[in-house]
Amino acid sequence: MIQLQTLRTELRPTLRLAVPLVLAELGWMSMAIVDTMMVGHLPNSATAMGAVSLGSNIFIVLALFGGGLLLGLDTLVSQAFGAGQREDCHRSLVNAIYLSIALTPFLAAPVWLLPSLLGGMQVDPGVLALAIPYSKALVAGLFPLLLYFAVRRCLQAMNMVKPVAFALISANIVNALGNWILVYGKLGVHAMGTVGSGWSTAIARTYMASVLVGYLLWYDRKHRTELLRTPVDIDLPRIRRLITLGLPAALQFTLESGVFALVTALIARLGAVPLASHQIALNTVAFTYMVPLGVASAAAVRVGQALGRKDPRGAGDAGGTAILLGAAFMTCASAALLLFPRWIARMYTPDEVVIRSTFHLLAAGAAFQLFDGIQTVATGALRGAGDTRTPMFCHFTAYWIIGLPLGAWLCFRRGWGAFGLWAGLSLALILIGIVLLFVWRRMVRRLLLSAQVNPAPV
Secondary structure, rough: OOHHHHHHHHHHHHHHHHHHHHHHHHHHHHHHHHHHHHHHHOOOOOHHHHHHHHHHOOOOOOOOHHHHHHHHHHHHHHHHHHHOHHHHHHHHHHHHHHEEEEEEEEHHHHHHHHHHHHOOOOOOHHHHHHHHHHHHHHOOOOEEEEEEEEHHHHHHHHHOHHHHHHHHHHHHHHHHHHHHHHHHHOOOOOOOHHHHHHHHHHHHHHHHHHHHHHHHHHHHHHHHHOOOOOOOOOOOHHHEEEEEEEHHHHHHHHHHHHHHHHHHHHHHOEEEEEEEEHHHHHHHHHHHHHHHHHHHHHHHHHHHHHHHHHOOOHHHHHHHHHHHHHHHHHHHHHHHHHHHHHHHHHOOOOOOOOOOOOOOHHHHHHHHHHHHHHHHHHHHHHHHHHOOHHHHHHHHHHHHHHHHHHHHHHHOOOOOOOHHHHHHHHHHHHHHHHHHHHHHHHHHHHHHHHHHHHOOOO
């Protein structure tokens, strides 16, 4: 258990770093919520929301794999910054941008295969007809999104988090305005419906990347950090190190987002109404998840910086405080999902059938909120310590070996419908949260023991 004095010491610096990152994550998720709400008020509400659900979930699997590969920056940059090696931080960023350029065509290619991939899964034809052009519009913002991921990771690892929050909050204004113009055909623009929402999101992601790159160049000019003097040659050993650290995290994100994408495709077989309900519930729990995800980024930075200073006790205190914060928030979120299900569903659609269908899914989401908060922040703390493999194996086992098969059996064999799939995923997240909490505590004990055996030179 974390001591009260430690909590008092760690809480303020953790919150100072975490709050802007939480706002940034909420801004990221708000874009998807705005997309869903905008198309949810089209005449074909359920079909349009189902298409956004299917298309965005498939795209996010690809995008998060690329973003996951860049998560090695959390470890490399935070530890280099903690050791006072700013040039090393810049070299990692330059090579992360090279990696983003190389990844873009490989991640974009699968989107063009969607008609053949989804055609064989018995997806509702109306949903499929809208989901494919929506997904292709999202691809236009893929490289800007990867560039944003790279620059953001570098900035936050060097304690520059306010521009990250500003970029995403202001991008929501760009996205909302773009949706209003392109979806409904305002200001003389032809109404594009669902696909207009995809184009609006791609434009907003280009804006996000532009803001962070512009800030980084401005900061370099003002503070003379010599960013522009960083060698631009391709550093293959550094890229390999990024991939070594990032690949397990990328696979973990792919496994997690992939299982939700597959669940979305399976629910699409049940019809437009269950799919629309699934999208509402998924957006809601994804929104609450953004808070511990922001805290997790802060945990990765503070743990990494402490280890860069050769302070394992400080790393343990930082990680423990962050986990407690994530757990406390998600406990409150669980209560909100149980108390206000109608109010939540009503924000998305006036369709009473869809609203009623959403209630049970929100209850399933409430069941795993606490454990989702624990596992998310523990994953960030472990990443700061350089362990990205354990969460990957944990997510694979719990989601794909236990949760998904159980959920599919409950859905299709026992007749539980979409709630059966959500019940399976709930069990998976509960298991992941318990296991990763124990893994983090074991990591802290190992770091402290290592420091006693090999004390840092004075």
